[in-house]
Amino acid sequence: MPGRSVPVFCYHAVCKEDGHSPEVFASHLDAMLEMGYRTITARHLYEICMGRRPVDGKYVVLTFDDCHISNWIHAVPLLQERGMTGIFFACTDFIVPGPVRSMSQFPALMSVRNSFINAFSKKDYSQFMNEDELKALVHDKGMEVYSHTCRHQPCFTDMRNRNDFSEKSHWSAWAVYGEKISGVPVYRAGSAYAYNGFWPVFEDGRVSFKRRSDEERREFCRDEFSRSYEVAKKINGQSVQFLCWPWGHFDNLSMSVAAQCGYQGTFTLERTANVFGTNPMRINRIGVGRQKKADWIKKRLNMYSHEISARLCFKFFNKKNDISKVLYITDSGKNSGGSRQLVNSAAAMISSGVEVMAVLPPGAALAPELQKIGVEVVTLENFKNFLGAGLILAELIQDAGVDVVHTFHNRAVKAVCVAKCLCLASGFKFKAFFNRGVIYKPNPLAPLFALIGNGYISNSEKCRQVLRKSFVPEKRVHIAFNSFAAEDVAYDRNSAVTVVYAGNGGHAKGADVFAKCVERLLKMADCENIRFIAVGVGDKNVLKPFVSAEALERIEFPGFVAHEKVTEILGRAHIYVMSSRQESMPNTLIEAFNAGLAAVCTDAGGTSELVKDGVNGFICPVEDDKSLSEKILRLINDPELRQKMGRINRKIVRERLDTASKAMNLLHIYSSKPGDKPIIPDLDIESLINNK
Numbered sequence: 001m002p003g004r005s006v007p008v009f010c011y012h013a014v015c016k017e018d019g020h021s022p023e024v025f026a027s028h029l030d031a032m033l034e035m036g037y038r039t040i041t042a043r044h045l046y047e048i049c050m051g052r053r054p055v056d057g058k059y060v061v062l063t064f065d066d067c068h069i070s071n072w073i074h075a076v077p078l079l080q081e082r083g084m085t086g087i088f089f090a091c092t093d094f095i096v097p098g099p100v101r102s103m104s105q106f107p108a109l110m111s112v113r114n115s116f117i118n119a120f121s122k123k124d125y126s127q128f129m130n131e132d133e134l135k136a137l138v139h140d141k142g143m144e145v146y147s148h149t150c151r152h153q154p155c156f157t158d159m160r161n162r163n164d165f166s167e168k169s170h171w172s173a174w175a176v177y178g179e180k181i182s183g184v185p186v187y188r189a190g191s192a193y194a195y196n197g198f199w200p201v202f203e204d205g206r207v208s209f210k211r212r213s214d215e216e217r218r219e220f221c222r223d224e225f226s227r228s229y230e231v232a233k234k235i236n237g238q239s240v241q242f243l244c245w246p247w248g249h250f251d252n253l254s255m256s257v258a259a260q261c262g263y264q265g266t267f268t269l270e271r272t273a274n275v276f277g278t279n280p281m282r283i284n285r286i287g288v289g290r291q292k293k294a295d296w297i298k299k300r301l302n303m304y305s306h307e308i309s310a311r312l313c314f315k316f317f318n319k320k321n322d323i324s325k326v327l328y329i330t331d332s333g334k335n336s337g338g339s340r341q342l343v344n345s346a347a348a349m350i351s352s353g354v355e356v357m358a359v360l361p362p363g364a365a366l367a368p369e370l371q372k373i374g375v376e377v378v379t380l381e382n383f384k385n386f387l388g389a390g391l392i393l394a395e396l397i398q399d400a401g402v403d404v405v406h407t408f409h410n411r412a413v414k415a416v417c418v419a420k421c422l423c424l425a426s427g428f429k430f431k432a433f434f435n436r437g438v439i440y441k442p443n444p445l446a447p448l449f450a451l452i453g454n455g456y457i458s459n460s461e462k463c464r465q466v467l468r469k470s471f472v473p474e475k476r477v478h479i480a481f482n483s484f485a486a487e488d489v490a491y492d493r494n495s496a497v498t499v500v501y502a503g504n505g506g507h508a509k510g511a512d513v514f515a516k517c518v519e520r521l522l523k524m525a526d527c528e529n530i531r532f533i534a535v536g537v538g539d540k541n542v543l544k545p546f547v548s549a550e551a552l553e554r555i556e557f558p559g560f561v562a563h564e565k566v567t568e569i570l571g572r573a574h575i576y577v578m579s580s581r582q583e584s585m586p587n588t589l590i591e592a593f594n595a596g597l598a599a600v601c602t603d604a605g606g607t608s609e610l611v612k613d614g615v616n617g618f619i620c621p622v623e624d625d626k627s628l629s630e631k632i633l634r635l636i637n638d639p640e641l642r643q644k645m646g647r648i649n650r651k652i653v654r655e656r657l658d659t660a661s662k663a664m665n666l667l668h669i670y671s672s673k674p675g676d677k678p679i680i681p682d683l684d685i686e687s688l689i690n691n692k
Contacts, residue, residue: 005273006045007304008061008285009297014078015070018111019290022074029082031294032060035301039084042144042242046265049278058305061274063087063267063285065148065244067094067129068112073103076141089148089244089267090134092231094119098130116152116171121179134235145235146242147228147263151175153220154246155197156209157190158321158671159664176200188321188671191249193221195322198352198667208660209667211324211353214253221254225261240264248285251319255281270317273310284310323670325355327402328375329393331383331411335365335563337482337587338437341459342366342408344483346375348663357400359393359412383411390418398428404670406457408435410443417452431670433457437482439466439584439605450476457669459585460606461680478669478679481609483662484590484653495531497636498573500597502535502566502588503580505542510579510602512546513625517579519551520629527554530636535569536560570595574642575635580604581622594653598645600631615689616648648689656683 009028013019020028032039037060045061047053062079064071067090079086107126110118115127129137137143154172165173165184172189174180177200184200184207196217198209212220229241241263245254248269258266258281265280272284286300304310326349328342343366346356350373357376360367367377378396383389393415397405407416413434420432432453436442439462443449446467450456455476458464467477499518503509511534518532533556537543540552558569566588570576576592576599583605592599593610599617601607602624611617618631635642655661661681669679 002307003275004055004058005275005305005307005310006040006048006055006059006061007301007310008045008063008267008274008283009300010267010269010285010287011062011064011075012066013068013070013112014064014075015068015073015109017070017109018113019070020288020292022078024293025075026078027294028288028292028297029078029084031297032301033082033084035298037301037305039079039086041085042087042146042265043238043240045274045283046240046242046280048276049265049274049280049283051276055275060301060305061087063089063244065089066091066112066115066152067134067145067148068115069106069127069129070109072129072133072137073106073109076137076143079143080141085142085144087144087146087242088129088134088137089146090129090232090235091119091148091150091152092228093150094125094128095131095134095231095235096125098132100132100136101130113171117174120151120171120175131235138236144238145232146244147225147232148244149193149246150224150228152246153192153224154189155192155195155199155212156187157195157197158188158323159198159209159667160188160321160671160673160676162187162668191246192217193224193246193254194249194251194319196324196353206655206660208664209352213353218253218257221257222261225258225263229261229263242267245269248287248317249319250317268317270315271304271310272314272316273304273307275307321671321673323354323403323667325357325400325402326404326406326670327357327359327397327400328406328408329359329412329416330364330366330408331361332409333361333364338408338435339364339366340563340587341435341437341482343369343373344485344659344662345406345480345666346370347373347485348483348659348666350374351659352663352667354667357402359396383415386411386414387418389415390422393419394422394426397430398423398426402430405430405432406435406666406670407433413443413449413453417449420452433478433669435459436463436467437584439463439582442467442470442472444470447471447473454672454674455678460609462606462609463584464678464680475674475676475678478672479681480662480665480669480679481657481681481683482585482587482590483657483659484587484594485659495572496529497575498531498533499575499577499632499636500533500535500569500573500592501537501577501579502570502592503537503578503586505537508580508582510581510623511537512543513579513581513602513623513628514577515543515547515551515555516625517577517629517632518555519547520625521633522551522554524629525633525636527636531556533558533569533573535566567591567595570597573597574639575600575632577628577632578602578604578607579625579628580607583607585610590653590657593649593657596646596650598635598642599649600628600635602628609683610652610685612685612689616645616652616685648685651688652683652685655688656685 118124173186196212242265243263244267501514576597578601585606613619620627
């Protein structure tokens with residue numbers, strides 16, 4: 001039969017500076033006594049959970065996290081005056097040798113926040129109880145002391161809510177970085193024992209973040225738990241040791257390591273009944289907020305002292321926004337621009353320590369490249385049958401424990417929406433994002449897809465605007481600029497000035513406009529020593545209807561060449577021409593930037609987001625071959641200008657569109673929640689221009 005339960009309260013500091021004032025805390029204790037409650041020890045509660053002792057009275061347990069000196073100064077005397085006991089959880093790395101301090105020897109009380117900042121940045125532990133004070137708690141004052149881990153170490157649990165490091169930052173920023181570093185980002189924090197976390201990596205004056213592996217966290221927990229266990233046991237001398245989880249965060253990995261290290265009970269911040277049968281490795285506690293009065297305590301005593309009401313008023317901890325595995329999906333077997341961005345995104349996540357899977361059609365051209373970088377590839381045949389594909393994906397996503405699904409190309413979107421609905425029905429949650437790298441009108445159901453999933457990821461502001469005009473909610477359209485795995489290019493620019501077009505022969509790419517530019521240039525100036533190359537067009541017959549035979553003879557047509565060959569051609573060129581009628585953010589423009597080329601482009605799609613007219617290239621009206629020709633000629637005649645523009649463009653790729661930048665951008669997006677502002681990165685090209 002349901003009976004009594006034992007409420008466990010969690011306090012921190014007891015001081016006016018930060019926490020409950022001594023007067024308020026005293027009123028809490030008096031309320032408990034007035035209601036007939038008696039404090040019991042952790043060992044007594046453990047015996048109740050194990051069924052060795054009954055709940056034969058109105059019991060309550062009082063716990064105090066961190067062992068802030070305000071507990072010694074205020075909480076302990078108030079407990080002793082009333083014949084009550086408390087359990088104090090100490091961060092054992094903060095315990096320094098020393099005698100029990102008199103009131104005149106204690107430093108001025110600081111907030112818990114500032115106490116932790118001093119501990120991590122200055123190794124100043126004076127705001128925490130020292131070794132002899134903790135021993136006196138146990139042996140002289142009848143209290144208990146157990147482990148709160150070694151350091152209460154936090155980590156950045158996701159890339160959400162970015163702010164720069166400042167004096168107002170949460171104390172966890174000092175714990176992650178070790179010191180205050182101006183300009184570095186600060187993210188949401190949680191327990192480094194429960195989360196692998198994203199950790200800062202400094203390289204070439206830039207900071208990026210890498211996710212710790214499960215094995216790295218396991219070793220970290222094993223080291224901290226075992227060291228803290230030994231220190232706490234020397235202080236309390238008990239045969240049964242308890243651990244209190246920082247922030248109440250834990251998971252199966254950390255819990256199993258705690259058990260292996262000898263802990264027989266752990267205290268969480270979950271809320272439900274503490275009775276016979278309660279797992280002592282998950283003892284429930286009620287956090288007491290700073291503003292809570294005695295009436296609040298009375299209500300919680302009534303709620304959690306009876307098994308039925310305690311079980312009804314439950315709260316369980318679930319790890320939130322933990323990005324450990326990403327699944328990329330495409331229905332395209334071609335090695336298209338979108339496919340290349342899928343590969344770049346996968347590489348970015350792997351570089352950040354995130355596990356990556358990919359679902360591709362059989363025989364997909366990018367499968368070997370993905371497998372080469374460590375992606376687990378799964379094939380799926382029929383994306384047209386989106387219901388059947390959705391069923392298969394739902395099973396795969398749940399079995400693999402996928403956290404984020406990111407689709408490329410259209411047919412996969414419907415299948416993922418089906419999979420998301422099926423997974424939700426079975427209680428499994430994952431995030432779904434749909435890549436959008438084109439600027440033509442989307443499917444009329446795009447707003448619905450965005451609401452079923454977590455939104456779209458476009459590769460330019462122009463693309464984002466198209467989605468917004470189609471009624472996709474603003475907060476469901478993010479931007480992740482195309483990236484390029486920056487590589488060394490074999491430059492060979494001692495030959496004649498070379499002007500390159502890279503695209504295809506389709507109307508949207510404007511190969512005919514490029515050909516008209518060549519024809520104009522032949523009439524405008526002496527171009528005998530100028531080379532013109534049209535990569536990816538096929539042969540000159542495609543352009544016969546648009547220009548003269550003389551112009552076509554001056555254009556070289558290498559045809560459809562491998563990506564490595566395109567890179568080689570760009571490395572020998574001087575000027576890149578994008579003559580498109582319709583674009584979003586072409587990969588070839590970024591590849592030309594990486595090769596250090598000045599760019600002459602039409603104002604199509606998001607091109608002007610990368611090219612600042614007259615600074616790192618020129619922007620011309622769409623279809624205006626006259627303007628394009630004039631700008632090309634200017635660069636032909638001004639080698640110093642084109643070299644200056646090329647240097648800026650190469651820096652843009654290396655510092656704003658590289659793998660590290662892509663990883664940060666995607667992690668921000670994957671960490672976002674539906675109510676957050678859309679993630680729109682700032683390329684900050686101006687700073688690169690001013691710092692050439």
